[in-house]
Amino acid sequence: MREITYARAIREALAQEMRRDPNVFCMGEDIALYGGAFKVTEGLLDEFGPERVRNTPISEGSITGVATGAAMLGMRPVLELMFCDFLALAADQILNHAAKFRHVYGQQVRVPLTIRTPSGGGRGYGPTHSQSLETWFMRVPGLKIACPASSADAKGLLTTAIRDDNPVLFIENKMLYSLKGDVPEGEHLVPFGKAAILRRGDDLTIAAYSRMSVESLKAASILAGEGISAEVIDLRTLCPLDVDTVVASAQRTGRLLIVEEGTITCGLGAELGFRVFERIWDYLECPPRRLACPDVPIPCNTKLEAAILPSAVKIVDEARAMMEAG
């Protein structure tokens, strides 16, 4: 075990899987010599060559389809989309093709496709380079969604994604790329659909994913100083969604706060909050609360951006309000 960054953990998973299986290959815009916009694939070209670390034209819709077609014939492509905002261009191929084929074609085919893409704001990139669109895709049957919050999970969930025989949307986070953490050196797999309890607590449950899990941990430390004991659950994958772990926790604490970086309407909070509520409403001290981005585009200006993105400070405020409410 040694400390490495989230970006390097992803690169390590890619390299290990490419060494293990000749059908695994990477494709995407500027991923080869340049190493990708966030340098995640840097150095892979030297080891694996241009056929398996394949630069593509700027054609998000069709490169997603090309990766899907290759996957249908037994390749295991790992496609990088430079920003998750570009998922909008790829949406038809994900929704109407990759995620549907197995079911619609009567189980004749497998589509072992991984789409890696960074979500999230915090860098002042503005309205088309800062969004968190993964919850849109929770409504696509046939698609799995993984969203690591740590270096170890980045490696472990990506390895699982690449070996999965289904299309997986693998959501990275721009602010986490430089975050360091302990990561096993050898083969490391983290199963899908199993949330991680990052911190134990008794007064309320905070459920989050990706960078918001990190912010929730910071918030829990602050809350502990005020005598509030928060349990922090990192969901790890949005599909499958580990509702049971959240239910068990909220049943015990009596309070549930769901934190996400995407816009609030029809988001994770709406879905998970209701699923928990319908099962254990009579155990809850107060209604579940949601902390998310309001329904507005993300501005470039740092102060405007900070005004709408959830953060540790805002999580603390929400938690305090919940404790006062009941």
Place this chain on the structure above:
Amino acid sequence: MYRDMLLLRFFEERALRVFLEGAVVGTCHAGIGQEAIPVGIFSVLRPDDYAVSTHRGHGHMLAKGADPRRVMAELFGRRDGYAGGRGGSQHMACFEVGFLGSNGITGGGIPIATGAALACKMKRNGRVVVSFLGDGASNQGTFHESLNMAAIWKLPVIYACENNLYAMSSPWSEMAAVKDVAERGAAYGIPAEVVDGNDVLAVRESTARAAARARSGEGPTLIEFKTYRFCGHSRSDTMPYRTREEEAEWLIRCPILRFSERLRSLGILDDSSEAKLRSDAMRIVADAEEFARNSPEPDPESVAEGLFA
């Protein structure tokens, strides 16, 4: 080949009839009049080559070697259909014969075919992929993006454009400023040709050239097959957008009629052999319909099965 063309014609006529009778619900896109294209193409390709189809794919699939019984059963939405009733007319696949699926999104299959060709190239298996598309799909972004990628990577793919002059109701001449879809090949450095899509031998020859090019590693070819659909776009289409005179002109150029005349002039076909081929094809279609009608309905309990591998 002649028998296959008859099979495709009779199958589509039967498919339209059962839809009009109401025995089958939903929609149905038939390819009556366009039979020479898939039959000519697959007559010259290898069985282990691949094809990705469009929303008008029954004929493509049958010409690739799919079982008419199971295609018809899918139209009926039955358990024995290729998609077990989930796909219907425009979402069928038969991987065992290399038919990688028809597709309800216009132009949606073009990048899929291109990716299949990338897999063939990376696996060095010497196989070729046919990407069927219509004149309408050549206006989708996926067409342009995919041709560009296939060209820069020299992928073994044949873009087979069936230009039947109308994208649903919209005439090609109003939807594009170029005369031929084939002109668009030049924009991507792809050799392209215009071929009489109602001449099965011309289809065959042009496909052979494109396949040889693909297999030798030289990359993709765009072939525009000029053709005409004798039926409506879908079962609800009354064809107000084209004249009966135009239809009559194309009926004279019927690919089956022309091939029959050609075979007769060469002394290969006569009245009795033609009658036999027709009755053979008709029997296969009648058998397919009977099979489909007798196939059980899918179990509603099974609807969510197989979502994930």
